[in-house]
Amino acid sequence: MHSSVSVKFEKNPDSKNFDMGIKSKLSNLMNRRLMLFCITVTALLILIAVALAGILMPESAYATNFSQKNLAPSFAHPFGTDWTGRDMLARTIKGLSVSLQVGTFSTMVSCCLAVFLGIGAATMGRAADTIFSWLVDIILGVPHAVLLILISFAVGKGVQGVFLGVAITHWPKVARIIRAEVLQLRSRQYIRASAKLGRSKWEVAKIHIVPQIIPQFIIASILLFPHAILHEASITFLGYGLPPEMPSVGIILAESMRYLTTGMWWLTVMPGVSLIFIVLLFEAIGENIRTLTDPYRAHE
Amino acid sequence: MAFNMVKYVACAALRGVVLLFFISVVVFALVNISPIDPVSAYLGAHDGGVSPEQRQEVIEYWGLDKPILERYGIWLSSVVFRGDWGMSSIYRQPVIKVVGELFKASLTLMGISWLLSGILSFALGVIAAVKKGTWIDKVIKAVCIALASTPSFWVGMVLILVFAVWLGVLPSGLSAPATKLAADVTLWDRARHLILPVIALSVNGMGYIVLHTREKLIKSFESDYSLFAKARGEKKWSIIRRHNIRNVLLPAITLQFASISELFGGSAFVETVFSYPGLAQAAVNAGLRSDIQLLAAIAIFATIFIYAGNIIADILYVIVDPQIREGYHA
Numbered sequence: 001m002h003s004s005v006s007v008k009f010e011k012n013p014d015s016k017n018f019d020m021g022i023k024s025k026l027s028n029l030m031n032r033r034l035m036l037f038c039i040t041v042t043a044l045l046i047l048i049a050v051a052l053a054g055i056l057m058p059e060s061a062y063a064t065n066f067s068q069k070n071l072a073p074s075f076a077h078p079f080g081t082d083w084t085g086r087d088m089l090a091r092t093i094k095g096l097s098v099s100l101q102v103g104t105f106s107t108m109v110s111c112c113l114a115v116f117l118g119i120g121a122a123t124m125g126r127a128a129d130t131i132f133s134w135l136v137d138i139i140l141g142v143p144h145a146v147l148l149i150l151i152s153f154a155v156g157k158g159v160q161g162v163f164l165g166v167a168i169t170h171w172p173k174v175a176r177i178i179r180a181e182v183l184q185l186r187s188r189q190y191i192r193a194s195a196k197l198g199r200s201k202w203e204v205a206k207i208h209i210v211p212q213i214i215p216q217f218i219i220a221s222i223l224l225f226p227h228a229i230l231h232e233a234s235i236t237f238l239g240y241g242l243p244p245e246m247p248s249v250g251i252i253l254a255e256s257m258r259y260l261t262t263g264m265w266w267l268t269v270m271p272g273v274s275l276i277f278i279v280l281l282f283e284a285i286g287e288n289i290r291t292l293t294d295p296y297r298a299h300e
Numbered sequence: 301m302a303f304n305m306v307k308y309v310a311c312a313a314l315r316g317v318v319l320l321f322f323i324s325v326v327v328f329a330l331v332n333i334s335p336i337d338p339v340s341a342y343l344g345a346h347d348g349g350v351s352p353e354q355r356q357e358v359i360e361y362w363g364l365d366k367p368i369l370e371r372y373g374i375w376l377s378s379v380v381f382r383g384d385w386g387m388s389s390i391y392r393q394p395v396i397k398v399v400g401e402l403f404k405a406s407l408t409l410m411g412i413s414w415l416l417s418g419i420l421s422f423a424l425g426v427i428a429a430v431k432k433g434t435w436i437d438k439v440i441k442a443v444c445i446a447l448a449s450t451p452s453f454w455v456g457m458v459l460i461l462v463f464a465v466w467l468g469v470l471p472s473g474l475s476a477p478a479t480k481l482a483a484d485v486t487l488w489d490r491a492r493h494l495i496l497p498v499i500a501l502s503v504n505g506m507g508y509i510v511l512h513t514r515e516k517l518i519k520s521f522e523s524d525y526s527l528f529a530k531a532r533g534e535k536k537w538s539i540i541r542r543h544n545i546r547n548v549l550l551p552a553i554t555l556q557f558a559s560i561s562e563l564f565g566g567s568a569f570v571e572t573v574f575s576y577p578g579l580a581q582a583a584v585n586a587g588l589r590s591d592i593q594l595l596a597a598i599a600i601f602a603t604i605f606i607y608a609g610n611i612i613a614d615i616l617y618v619i620v621d622p623q624i625r626e627g628y629h630a
Contacts, residue, residue: 126478145565149587272454279449
């Protein structure tokens with residue numbers, strides 16, 4: 001008995017690989033779950049910081065200044081300045097903040113639609129399910145970019161076009177996940193037993209079904225976010241989305257198109273890389289939460 | 301044959317027609333409820349100098365004074381019975397002719413990109429899976445995750461920056477040199493102008509398919525049939541070629557056909573960045589300049605195109621997979 005305990009102590013991971021470097025030293029300090037949790041919180045803090053910085057930024061930070069125009073990235077202007085002397089770092093942060101706000105709103109609308117339609121399709125009988133699948137087919141049948149253009153056109157372009165377009169086109173993926181999940185849950189033994197024991201439909205939904213769906217729903221919604229932001233930037237880039245006076249990333253990149261051949265690379269590269277960075281942060285948060293909530297994967 | 305192909309295709313076609321009808325209603329409704337006045341958009345800069353009578357003439361010519369349901373009926377019957385999609389107000393030509401010409405240009409771009417991205421992403425997925433855990437795998441994976449988060453128009457802009465502005469080796473846009481007459485344009489000119497758009501468009505959809513192939517292949521390596529083949533003494537590459545790849549190829553093909561929708565969306569951005577005269581760019585312009593007839597036609601053609609892609613994928617599934625062919629699925 002005593003010997004088996006001492007063996008267990010010797011199995012300590014760092015006794016085998018002394019020279020694994022910083023990664024293993026870090027993993028000595030904290031386990032995988034704690035590390036993922038820290039990464040997620042850091043990513044979240046960066047996103048909130050960017051959003052707040054953009055909201056609180058005074059307009060003077062990205063005002064025109066003709067004495068400082070067309071400057072390449074330097075210490076004073078890390079992202080350079082554009083042809084009217086606006087500081088690109090400030091404009092990019094402002095633009096990302098606008099994108100984050102648009103993304104938050106349209107993702108929320110999209111997720112609410114997904115919950116109602118997904119649960120409705122799974123619980124309200126065959127007719128509702130058929131209507132649901134037709135709706136999904138119609139939305140997925142038209143190429144995404146074309147549908148975004150159509151919706152934006154239908155509401156007269158501008159901000160509301162982006163909001164509605166992104167909200168209406170993004171729910172099918174999440175709704176399908178929710179529908180499948182609810183359908184699977186409904187046929188489970190314990191749910192049936194609960195109903196047979198006299199619980200009302202509402203109580204069954206509240207006690208057994210909703211808690212099961214919430215993690216799936218949260219992860220799907222977070223992973224929807226980067227798509228919403230990318231599509232907002234893309235449709236704005238084409239000239240449909242946000243108006244030129246709102247410095248969103250799509251507008252910044254569309255404007256920099258005109259200066260591409262003059263060799264002002266920083267107008268294109270810097271805002272683009274920042275956008276990709278923000279999108280990757282969301283992907284990281286989504287993936288990490290997925291891993292953390294899945295007991296099989298959390299302890300890998 | 302246990303699986304009735306004729307019946308299957310007939311059902312799919314019927315479903316497609318019904319779907320198309322619904323989509324045509326949605327498209328027509330969307331382009332017609334717009335608060336953007338199509339008459340002003342049509343007249344454009346001339347709007348100020350037009351008398352009310354002339355304005356009325358335009359409204360009557362386009363049938364804009366009739367209720368929307370009646371307009372839909374007229375539009376649908378002229379499309380279905382006479383093949384008449386109306387006139388494009390941007391190109392001043394019949395819509396069907398415009399769409400036909402632009403479709404040819406787009407098809408070259410999309411076709412090459414589709415083949416290239418399909419072959420390349422499958423190959424990269426296989427390499428990453430075989431070399432799992434090595435630096436090659438890590439590099440491929442990191443690049444693919446980054447690519448999946450990168451807007452296609454930005455990839456195009458960076459390509460222009462590097463190859464057209466800095467290196468100056470490739471043209472930055474259009475489908476042929478702007479200084480040459482249409483008759484003098486050689487095949488080489490066209491090919492040179494296609495290189496950058498093709499790369500930008502191929503790269504667009506690749507990330508996801510590479511990661512998917514890699515994941516599936518790794519799962520297949522861990523399967524019982526792989527273990528059994530190994531136990532029989534088969535060589536590593538022989539197992540991959542004869543067992544793993546065959547099992548992974550099917551979902552990869554479906555995914556590749558399903559990606560046609562994304563490809564069409566991506567081409568809107570790539571064509572815009574490279575000023576490539578194609579169908580998706582025309583859709584963008586049609587929306588911006590309120591060319592209702594053209595916008596509706598392109599949306600519906602794109603839908604048919606994508607639905608056809610999905611049906612082809614389903615049929616290929618049947619041809620490639622002996623299990624479905626012999627009716628095991630039932």
